[in-house]
Amino acid sequence: xxxxxxxxxxxxxxxxxxxxxxxxxxxxxxxxxxxxxxxxxxxxxxxxxxxxxxxxxxxxxxxxxxxxxxxxxxxxxxxxxxxxxxxxxxxxxxxx
Amino acid sequence: xxxxxxxxxxxxxxxxxxxxxxxxxxxxxxxxxxxxxxxxxxxxxxxxxxxxxxxxxxxxxxxxxxxxxxxxxxxxxxxxxxxxxxxxxxxxxxxxxxxxxxxxxxxxxxxxxxxxxxxxxxxxxxxxxxxxxxxxxxxxxxxxxxxxxxxxxxxxxxxxxxxxxxxxxxxxxxxxxxxxxxxxxxxxxxxxxxxxxxxxxxxxxxxxxxxxxxxxxx
Numbered sequence: 001x002x003x004x005x006x007x008x009x010x011x012x013x014x015x016x017x018x019x020x021x022x023x024x025x026x027x028x029x030x031x032x033x034x035x036x037x038x039x040x041x042x043x044x045x046x047x048x049x050x051x052x053x054x055x056x057x058x059x060x061x062x063x064x065x066x067x068x069x070x071x072x073x074x075x076x077x078x079x080x081x082x083x084x085x086x087x088x089x090x091x092x093x094x095x096x
Numbered sequence: 097x098x099x100x101x102x103x104x105x106x107x108x109x110x111x112x113x114x115x116x117x118x119x120x121x122x123x124x125x126x127x128x129x130x131x132x133x134x135x136x137x138x139x140x141x142x143x144x145x146x147x148x149x150x151x152x153x154x155x156x157x158x159x160x161x162x163x164x165x166x167x168x169x170x171x172x173x174x175x176x177x178x179x180x181x182x183x184x185x186x187x188x189x190x191x192x193x194x195x196x197x198x199x200x201x202x203x204x205x206x207x208x209x210x211x212x213x214x215x216x217x218x219x220x221x222x223x224x225x226x227x228x229x230x231x232x233x234x235x236x237x238x239x240x241x242x243x244x245x246x247x248x249x250x251x252x253x254x255x256x257x258x259x260x261x262x263x264x265x266x267x268x269x270x271x272x273x274x275x276x277x278x279x280x281x282x283x284x285x286x287x288x289x290x291x292x293x294x295x296x297x298x299x300x301x302x303x304x305x306x307x308x309x310x311x312x313x314x
Contacts, residue, residue, distance in 0.1 A: 010181045027309075028313065030313060040309055044305055051297060055180070059122055068127050068130045076133055076137040076140070
């Protein structure tokens with residue numbers, strides 16, 4: 001069962017992650033107002049996607065594993081979405 | 097080692113074969129990580145709500161975080177994930193000694209991360225930013241800054257706890273390998289710890305910009 005898989009994708013993934021880190025630091029100092037948050041979260045999502053796609057690849061054989069992991073993210077979005085739907089619509093009343 | 101030997105050594109009840117056992121272990125880690133997403137999501141939600149309610153105070157607080165140390169630590173953690181992936185790669189082709197070396201480097205990078213984190217905490221506590229009786233920060237946004245640093249210490253502290261558990265798991269894997277466990281044919285334990293390690297890294301990937309890059313654009 002010995003197989004010689006290339007190691008190169010792992011090094012490329014690391015280089016991409018470090019480049020994205022440099023990019024997010026640079027982006028953090030640009031004066032873009034509200035867009036900074038959007039950019040930094042987008043870059044973080046890209047980094048997480050690289051980690052899942054390449055570093056976690058050997059442990060992603062099962063399709064049910066996808067259901068489990070996406071389930072966690074689904075409920076995270078429900079929590080953020082419903083909490084946001086409340087606070088974002090009545091915050092003006094809370095803050096003088 | 098023949099296949100029969102590996103089965104005799106590794107197969108536990110109630111599994112019919114090693115493939116079944118490995119897939120169950122893998123799925124167990126994914127289920128655990130799914131609950132971990134929800135565990136961290138409470139903090140993320142609290143952060144989002146307070147950042148939305150008090151944008152100026154949060155921006156001011158964010159400028160008091162140690163951006164250089166935080167950025168170095170992000171690099172350290174991303175590199176540790178590379179070595180964790182290399183360790184799994186090594187055992188898949190049966191290179192047990194190489195895997196132990198990579199696991200050790202991963203653990204040492206984890207310890208370096210914790211060391212830098214402690215240095216950061218030391219500086220912040222010295223500046224009076226630890227919420228509670230030691231909080232001495234003054235200014236128009238002092239209360240909001242305190243809320244931010246409460247979330248900061250909670251989020252990074254819980255993350256550091258996760259990383260400490262991961263480092264312990266890495267040394268456990270090294271010890272188990274020395275005892276003769278893990279082969280190219282069966283190494284579910286290494287893959288499971290690898291998944292956990294990458295997850296803890298991915299959590300930091302989101303914590304980093306939300307904490308350290310906050311308020312740098314003004």
